[in-house]
Amino acid sequence: MMTQFKLMGAEKINAKPFLKWAGGKTQLLDELINRLPEVVKDTGIIESYIEPFVGGGAMFFYLKNNFRIRNSFLFDVNPELVVGYTVMQKDHKKLTYFLQEIEKEYLSKSDEEREKYYYEVRDKYNHQVSNFDYSCYNNSWVERASYLVFLNKTCFNGLFRQNKKGHFNVPYGSYKNPRVCCTENIVEVNRALRNTEIFCGDFSESGKYIEKGSFVYFDPPYRPLNATASFTDYAKEGFDDKDQKRLVKFFKDMDKRGAYLMLSNSDPKNENPEDNFFDQLYKGYTINRVLASRMINCQGSKRGHISELIITNY
Numbered sequence: 009m010m011t012q013f014k015l016m017g018a019e020k021i022n023a024k025p026f027l028k029w030a031g032g033k034t035q036l037l038d039e040l041i042n043r044l045p046e047v048v049k050d051t052g053i054i055e056s057y058i059e060p061f062v063g064g065g066a067m068f069f070y071l072k073n074n075f076r077i078r079n080s081f082l083f084d085v086n087p088e089l090v091v092g093y094t095v096m097q098k099d100h101k102k103l104t105y106f107l108q109e110i111e112k113e114y115l116s117k118s119d120e121e122r123e124k125y126y127y128e129v130r131d132k133y134n135h136q137v138s139n140f141d142y143s144c145y146n147n148s149w150v151e152r153a154s155y156l157v158f159l160n161k162t163c164f165n166g167l168f169r170q171n172k173k174g175h176f177n178v179p180y181g182s183y184k185n186p187r188v189c190c191t192e193n194i195v196e197v198n199r200a201l202r203n204t205e206i207f208c209g210d211f212s213e214s215g216k217y218i219e220k221g222s223f224v225y226f227d228p229p230y231r232p233l234n235a236t237a238s239f240t241d242y243a244k245e246g247f248d249d250k251d252q253k254r255l256v257k258f259f260k261d262m263d264k265r266g267a268y269l270m271l272s273n274s275d276p277k278n279e280n281p282e283d284n285f286f287d288q289l290y291k292g293y294t295i296n297r298v299l300a301s302r303m304i305n306c307q308g309s310k311r312g313h314i315s316e317l318i319i320t321n322y
């Protein structure tokens with residue numbers, strides 16, 4: 009049972025992730041919330057929240073719905089995701105209009121035509137990559153964000169996967185009547201993104217905003233449970249054991265600053281009880297093992313209960 013906090017009336021936000029994202033933390037939320045720092049549970053206030061691997065943002069949206077967060081700083085290395093968040097923040101009405109138009113057109117088509125339309129949008133989306141200006145916000149960001157949401161709602165399993173060229177390569181998903189434009193949620197996501205800064209970059213760049221008393225939630229790409237469960241390719245760069253070690257060093261540095269830190273990761277002991285990779289890296293911190301329901305094969309058809317790690321420095 010989650011603890012409930014008292015935000016009332018006009019303040020109350022009810023936002024959910026606007027993208028389905030591999031590694032999304034909705035399933036693990038209860039366990040994460042139970043382990044928030046005591047000061048946060050007692051006061052219901054977070055002065056400064058930092059999420060260096062925001063992905064779909066399940067934790068961020070939950071916290072914004074239930075706590076008073078004065079400032080948030082969100083990071084992800086995936087520029088497409090950052091386009092999505094930024095447009096939600098700056099231009100959600102125009103985005104809603106674009107999505108309504110796409111939804112109308114898509115739903116008016118026969119099954120075969122819908123599939124053809126999906127691949128046309130995917131081609132346009134991939135074509136844009138080579139001359140898209142990710143560094144400077146402009147009108148074309150709204151169109152690109154609308155394609156991202158559409159593709160995410162209609163592609164196979166709601167995955168985001170790119171090849172080395174940065175092209176989105178997930179096939180069509182054949183859902184009966186997918187809801188492409190969730191207008192009410194877009195409004196809530198826009199409200200949740202107030203007092204929030206969104207950055208495209210490596211997790212280490214979040215260090216500029218982390219200080220004594222900040223609350224930081226790290227949800228890095230999973231270390232694959234086995235060779236076929238490689239879900240670490242949200243971004244074409246990948247995240248290997250060297251990056252996991254870079255992250256531990258960063259975690260230790262932020263610990264020294266006096267921030268409250270929470271980190272989740274896959275538990276390699278699911279595959280090999282002798283594998284102490286994270287136990288060694290995070291020795292001296294609080295390491296919890298909790299059960300979560302998770303996709304355990306790459307088709308997404310097989311779910312199982314496996315242990316996940318939640319590590320805190322408090």
Ligand SMILES: C[S@@+](CC[C@H](N)C(=O)[O-])C[C@H]1O[C@@H](n2cnc3c(N)ncnc32)[C@H](O)[C@@H]1O
Binds near residue numbers: 209
């Ligand atoms: C496990 S997912 C986060 C899922 C998120 N907690 C949710 O609820 O959807 C990990 C995220 O880290 C991002 N990522 C990968 N390498 C990164 C890096 N070096 N720095 C920052 N973000 C990175 C990926 O793009 C991905 O969105």
